Amino acid sequence: MAKQDRIDISLAKTPPGVAATAPTLIVDTYFHIIYDPAEPSGNIPTNKLAKQLKALNDAYAPAKIAFNLKNVTRNANKNWTTFETATDDPLEMQMKAKLRKGDYKTLNIYFRPWLDRQGDLGFCDFPKTLTSSVMIQDGCSVLSDTVPGGSTGPFNEGKTAVHEVGHWFGLLHTFTGGCSDKDGDMIDDTPAEAEPAFGCPVGRDSCKKKPGKDPIHNFMDYGDDACLTEFTPGQAVRMRNMWTRFRQQKLPSSTLDRRSK
Numbered sequence: 666m667a668k669q670d671r672i673d674i675s676l677a678k679t680p681p682g683v684a685a686t687a688p689t690l691i692v693d694t695y696f697h698i699i700y701d702p703a704e705p706s707g708n709i710p711t712n713k714l715a716k717q718l719k720a721l722n723d724a725y726a727p728a729k730i731a732f733n734l735k736n737v738t739r740n741a742n743k744n745w746t747t748f749e750t751a752t753d754d755p756l757e758m759q760m761k762a763k764l765r766k767g768d769y770k771t772l773n774i775y776f777r778p779w780l781d782r783q784g785d786l787g788f789c790d791f792p793k794t795l796t797s798s799v800m801i802q803d804g805c806s807v808l809s810d811t812v813p814g815g816s817t818g819p820f821n822e823g824k825t826a827v828h829e830v831g832h833w834f835g836l837l838h839t840f841t842g843g844c845s846d847k848d849g850d851m852i853d854d855t856p857a858e859a860e861p862a863f864g865c866p867v868g869r870d871s872c873k874k875k876p877g878k879d880p881i882h883n884f885m886d887y888g889d890d891a892c893l894t895e896f897t898p899g900q901a902v903r904m905r906n907m908w909t910r911f912r913q914q915k916l917p918s919s920t921l922d923r924r925s926k
């Protein structure tokens with residue numbers, strides 16, 4: 666459930682996997698907890714956040730990616746709980762301008778008790794050409810109760826954050842492009858899939874003319890949390906390539922004030 670932002674998907678298709686000798690990619694990470702002061706239960710307790718961090722690290726370890734939680738901010742602010750995500754609401758930019766930390770390779774996750782009227786579980790911004798407004802907006806919005814032990818079962822094992830962070834790294838849905846030869850998710854080792862998988866339909870094969878059963882266990886599908894268990898080697902390579910291509914960007918120095926000399 667990503668924002669339909671523009672994304673450069675022109676990177677070449679990926680080789681088989683990340684080299685065993687490749688260093689682990691360490692991602693500095695900030696969790697921002699947004700809650701209504703009238704509903705203090707929305708202030709996610711530290712033990713649940715630790716489980717969320719573990720869910721992220723467990724999911725990404727095979728891809729040699731690790732998340733280093735630098736800080737947690739706790740924000741009792743009713744206004745920030747009510748705007749619709751993905752509508753470019755000025756309140757979103759106000760919130761992020763206040764809270765976002767680090768540079769473009771720093772992951773900021775905003776846990777909010779409500780995201781929109783569609784009942785979406787999460788949104789995230791794809792990597793793209795960096796501008797100062799792209800920098801502020803960058804990050805993932807995740808429904809607070811999707812953290813491990815939250816109330817949104819069967820989506821309460823922290824896999825929503827895992828999925829959204831996949832978008833942050835530039836991954837598309839496994840069902841993108843359906844059974845088409847073209848487009849798709851730009852990954853060679855995720856079989857084509859006609860449409861999202863819900864629940865956990867083991868053995869489903871929605872593109873019978875294409876090799877492989879549907880990748881229903883892939884984190885970039887829509888199944889229940891318990892069903893989602895893997896990224897493929899090709900996805901691991903794409904994440905690393907996108908990191909190198911996009912996440913290393915710095916804001917141009919022309920945005921700095923040089924008049925002080």
Ligand SMILES: [Zn+2]
Nearest residue numbers: 666667828838
């Ligand atoms: Zn998604």
